[in-house]
Amino acid sequence: MRAFSEPAKQRKEAIQKHKERGGQVAAVLPIHYPRALLRAFNYLPVEVWGPPQIINRPSAAHLQPYICSIAHNALSFLLTGGLEPADLILAPHTCDSLQGLGSIILDFIKPRQAVLTLYLPRGGEPESLEYLAREIQSLYNQLELLTGCSPSMADLAESIHREEAADRALSELYQQRLVLPLDSPAFYRLIRSREYLPAEVFESAARDVLSVAAESAQQGGTPILLSGIVPEPMAVLEAITTAGGYIAGDDLACCGRRLYPPGASPAPFTRMAESLLHAPADPTRGSPIQERFEWLLDMAHRTGARGVVFYEIKFCEPELFDLPVLRKKLMKSGVRSTVIEIDLNDGLTQQNLTRLEAFLEALQ
Amino acid sequence: MKDPSLARYHLSVGLGRAALRIRRWQAERKALSAKGWNSQALTPPLKISPYTKELVARHYLEGRYANQGRKVAWVTSGAPVEILKALDFYVLYPENHAAVCGAARLAEDLAVQAENAGYSRDICSYARTDLGALICGRTPVGSLPRPDLLFACTNICQTVLAWYRVLADHYQTPLIVIDTPFIYQQPGEHALGYVQQQCEAAIPLAEQVAGKKLDETRLRETIKHSRTASQLWMEILESARHHPAPISVFDQFIHMAPIVEMRGDPQTVDFYAAMLREVHERIDKGIGTVKREQKRLLWDNLPLWYRLRNLAEMLGERGVALIASSYTNAWGELAEMIDPHKPLESMARVYLHPILNQGAGHKLTTLQRMVTKYQLDGVLLHSDRSCKPYSIGQMDQRERLSKDFGIPALLLDADHNDPRAFSEEQIATRLGAFMEILGV
DSSP states (O other): OOOOSOHHHHHHHHHHHHHHTTOEEEEEOSSOOOHHHHHHTTEEEEEOSOOSSOOOTGGGGTSOTTSOHHHHHHHHHHHTTTTTTOSEEEEEEOSHHHHHHHHHIIIIIOOSSEEEEEEOOOSOTTHHHHHHHHHHHHHHHHHHHHHSOOOOHHHHHHHHHHHHHHHHHHHHHHHTGGGSSOOHHHHHHHHHGGGTSOHHHHHHHHHHHHHTOOSSOOOOSEEEEEEESOOOSTHHHHHHHHTTEEEEEEEETTTGGGOOOOOOOSSHHHHHHHHHHTSSOOGGGTOOHHHHHHHHHHHHHHHTOOEEEEEEETTOHHHHHHHHHHHHHHHHTTOEEEEEEEOTTSOOOHHHHHHHHHHHHHHO | OOOHHHHHHHHHHHHHHHHHHHHHHHHHHHHHHTTTOOOSSBOOOOTTHHHHHHHHHHHHHHHHHHHHHSOEEEEOTTSOTHHHHHTTOEEEOHHHHHHHHHHTTOHHHHHHHHHHTTOOTTSOHHHHHHHHHHHHOOOTTSOOOOOSEEEEETTSOSHHHHHHHHHHHHHTOOEEEEOOOOBSSSOOHHHHHHHHHHHHHHHHHHHHHHTSOOOHHHHHHHHHHHHHHHHHHHHHHHGGGSSSOSSOHHHHHHHTHHHHHSTTOHHHHHHHHHHHHHHHHHHHHTOOSBTTOOEEEEEESSOOGGGHHHHHHHHHTTTEEEEEEHHHHTTTTTGGGOOTTSHHHHHHHHHHOOGGGBOHHHHHHHHHHHHHHTTOSEEEEEEETTOHHHHTTHHHHHHIIIIITOOOEEEEEEOSSOGGGOOHHHHHHHHHHHHHHHTO
């Protein structure tokens, strides 16, 4: 079983190995994008969720202080050479802040790498599906121009199947969460290795873990759900364990909201679009609050979670808008919740730790 | 009239309209004598002002009783409202209502109500103002009608999507979303098709709520009114090319209400035709908005609704006229794209292209173009804490304007509706230093 104790090192190794095999690297901003398309062009998608705890002064010359730390850090990382290993930058349209970031990178920063964008539709089906399929096709055309390669439909299908296999393994990890011999930090290091590992490598690592699943629950403590964008600093996971809780399920943008079901269409672009659009409820995709509530409540029932920790990044409007209604609905259904607001560059503050401990005590 | 509630609606609205007309006449008489105007720096407001007040008050008066006689839709300011207008919906714009609260200095109190209910202070202050009004039931316009339909278009921000999801959940009302893909540099043809398809798909649901079929002739007529009103609005804005400029950005902010919330109505066309006549009159008489215009500036982003007069005075005292705005310009610059003969296709094109739905580079080009067109001496960029899509990019835009094009530009930190994010002293100091650079 592979150990994912040093994500930064693992990430570097994955990039290095891919490059040694003649591949290229695409730095991808959050959240949703067609991994299979990038892989079909031999780009390894490596996601940029911040990264946390870096000096974000360079971005302050371009972004106001009321823009979230994900956007700030990503830009600072780019400006200080952090994205140098990348040959391409993909900026999916996730929210107003990442929209703006993508726009200023394209128009003003103009990095060495090509910058491509992807708009994720928020309209109803079938219009959204048709649009997204065409948007992915347009991305294909741009990659074709950029690389001079034209992956065939069969190549695309193969890449899609590889990603779908990895997504299935990811879902199984979640389903068997309780019986896996991994504490929360180890579990999330594994889950989040999907952000940089090739699908087949991730699948193999996941299968390794799944093969040693126990028959009875391996986790003790008060089960809770973790909701939000990204569990950074990762110390929060240890803090939850220390305070007597364990994360029975999550509604995190980088994790549980990306349990993509396989698409159904034989047409590759449509199939990729189906998979992205049919992922669990997500405020950045415009999911109705009721849908999010039902998803969370169902997860709480399935996992026995007694409460939800909304772990929110400051200034994240899509998340913040839903909270009052969502929390009220959960409360009415007997699921308590708390909100912890963080900035990617702050450590886990004592104030937040206390709040977390108090919440877990109240649940116990 | 058989339906008693409809009869009550018409009676209430009819009486209210008459009262508002009388109030307008009184205000017009007072304005003619220019009594009570005590500014040393600014010329008296446009004579059309009582007319604007009447139109806006009438709009909210109709809203007060709308649930008795009409179907009500709440819409975002950039939504293709012509569909709803042609279906006889009473249309309410929560953003405008929030601005009215802001100008009436009620926004802070209402925002606090929303914050007490759990809404973060980091979300848009328009949304907090309206959600606060919804929670406590207070509004300067009497009361707001309950929506039968919610209609949100993402061409101004993704915030509206989150906001309208909250409203949809609160009112258990159908929500139509017209999603307009953001144009980073060039729009794809598939984006246009996508918006048009959504407009087409919106019609049956809107018809179902309205209880009637959409009459295509009526839709064309409504679109024609939108186009004419937008053209007139643009002409009014362009009048500021004259020296001295006959209207200021503050006038534009005050008189833009009809183009936003009454777009598609014939009376909006009449109103802007009358306003244009007055503006021409001012030009003929050489009346400027500032008594001794020395420098001319552009305003980027939404206004400070709670400080319009103070800011106008502060600038006017130094002979600075704020005469062009990328924000008010947005309601007129797309007029020529509107084609009543291709209703849905042209609606899709127009509503896809607002400045807020286009990249930061496009906005820089627009600012530069406006500086040349209006012969401006500098740019004030309002870094609006509540409007991220408008504000991101301003730091680079300011840099480019100053360094690449030699146009002095200043970033002012504030918020369009929440005065708690506004520091009087800081703004005064920064503006003072900027005016020294301008030499006034």
